[in-house]
Amino acid sequence: MSQTPTADQLRNRLVDGILTERGMPSDVERAMRTVPRDAFLPGIELEKAYTDQAVTIKDNPGEPLPLSCASVPSVVAMMLDQLAARPGDNVLEVGAGTGYNAALLAELVGGGNVTTVDIDSDVALHARTTLNTAGYEAVTVIERNGLLGVHENAPYDRIIATVGVWDIPATWWDQLVDGGRLVLPLRWRGQTRSVALTRRGDELVSDGMELCGFVPVIGQNGEKTAALDAADTIRVHYDQDQRVDTDALADTLRADKPARAFLSAQRIGGEESFDGVWLRATADDDRVCRLEVTPEAVKQNLIRRPAAPGRSPALVEDDSLAYLTVTREGIDAERPFRLGAAAYGPRGEELARNLIAHIDAWGAARLAVPQMTVTLSTAGTAPGHVISKPESRISLTY
Template identity: 80%
Template sequence: MSKTPTADQLRNRLVDEILTERRVPATVERAMRTVPRDAFLPGLDLENAYTDQAVTIKDNPGKPLPLSCASVPSVVAVMLEQLDARAADDVLEIGAGTGYNAALLAEIANHGSVTTVDIDPDVALHARTRLNAAGYEHVTVIERDGLLGAPENAPYDRIIATVGIWDIPAAWWDQLKDGGRLVLPLRWRGQTQSVALTRRGDQLVSDGMELCGFVPIVGQNGEKTSPLDADDTIRVHYDEDQDVDPEALAATLRAGKPALELPSAQIIGGEEPFDGVWLRATAGDDRVCRLEVTPRALEQELLRKPAMPVRSPVLVEGNSLAYLTVTREDAEAERPFRLGAAAYGPQAEELARDLVAHIDAWGSDRSAVLRMTVTPAGHVPAAGHVISKPESRITLTWCRGQAAGA
């Protein structure tokens, strides 16, 4: 009869699993092997506490996403690697969650300080209670709007956000040291990437991006969502600066005409990522949004299946749209899928060709990366494609080859 594994065994098993997919710094590995995640998730059985999955700790009634949750451990590891915190660093965390991430930071910055902020009183209290119980009383927990930061303990060597950020607040600039690092799940053009940025005077310059998904921070409303059918089974997500007419798009889809389909020259394997297509498109095309299609819409065959129904890049212009598709061809055993575009509306052919051009541009050098430079609003932005937000200017440039950037 096998023995039930202990919390220590389960925790080390989880870390071992994470390390099979990605190497992380020794400081991060040691912290994840030390901090008991189950202590921050009371009431959850040990097996689930040490599974690589998110755990909701507070629902958000009437909303599709929870108000707060414990992040996926492998994503936590990636973001801590991006943060590159050192032993004597002063660290600010935006979004206290369970308190688990703050405990990891306290292990890594064990000769510095950790301050964590959350707008929700229940979440802040949970984090404070669990941190105390686990022996991390020295972590500062503040109940406050995270967009304001924590000036009382500033300046910080490192700032990390564990909630989705649509615009970088001016207050954070004042609290981050020159040369310091900011890691945040940044949202633009319908997608979210964990972006690692280093402050260089009045610029934040990226040196890494990782695809992720996070609950949006409370208080930023620049990202819009609109249904494209009466039953709300098809939705478009877009930024406030984009010219999107949901009613016109809905009318196009109601017309019921078949999609215009156009293949690209790019083929991929079943496990081969292609989110670089989305990144590549945002570096010069302000028509890029996100299309969300529910299983119900697919069952009713309301439109051609997107590459990733819950989150596919889509080009939108007027009453026309074109989105990414994946078609199985089996011509090559190791790479049996072809990327392409499906489009609807009067400008379907033009948009499909433009999307295929983005796909092929990505495919011409799949090791190329997106470089992001952020400046505060009112400052001259860096050279490149600029996305203007109320408190910041995001400049995007596409750099060929790994040596060119992030």
């Protein structure tokens, strides 16, 4: 008769799995083997506490995403790797969640200081309670709008956000030392990437970014969502600086004309990621949006199936759109799928060919990661293609 595994055994098994899958620095590994995740998830069965998945701690009634959750442990490890916190560092975490990440940060900074902030009183109380129970009383927990930071404990050597951020607040710049690092799940053009940025005077410059998904921060409303059919089964997500005529798009789809299909020269394997197409397109194209198609719309053939129905890149202009598709072809056993575009509307074909150009640019260097440079919006006009937001300006260079 097999024995039920202990919390220590389950925790080490989880960390072993993450090491096998993606690796992590030795200090992050030590912290993750030390901090008991189950202590921050009271009421959750032990096995679930040590699986590589998110756990909701507070629902958000009427909204598709929870108000707060414990992040996926492998994503936690990845972001701590990006942050590169050092012993003695002063660290600010925006989004207290369960308190687990703050405990990991406390292990990483040793004699340094960790401040974690959350806008929700229940979440802040949960974090304070679990941190005390687990022996991390030295972590400071503040109930406040995280977009304001915590000026009284600044300046910080490291700032990490564990909520999706659409714009980088100027307050964070003010509270980050020159040479300090900021890691955040940054949202632009419908996608989210965990971006690691270093402050260099009046710029934040990236040295890495990873695909991720996070609950959006409360208080930033720059992302818009519009239904393109009466049943709300087809949606377009776009940024406030993009001029998207959602009524015209809905009329185009209602016309019930079959999509025109176009194929690129790029093939992929069954497990090969193609999210880099989206990233590549945003570097110089302001028409990139996110298309969301529910399973009901796919089942009813209301629209040609996108590459990833829940989140596919699309180019949108006036009453026309083109979006990424994947078609199975039996020509190449190693890469049996071919990327392409589906087009709707009078300018659909032009948009599809533009999207295929982005696909081909990605195909020429599939693993390339751009460098992101961020400046404050008050710093004046930056050269090259810029994504403008109320408090920051973003540019991507390959």
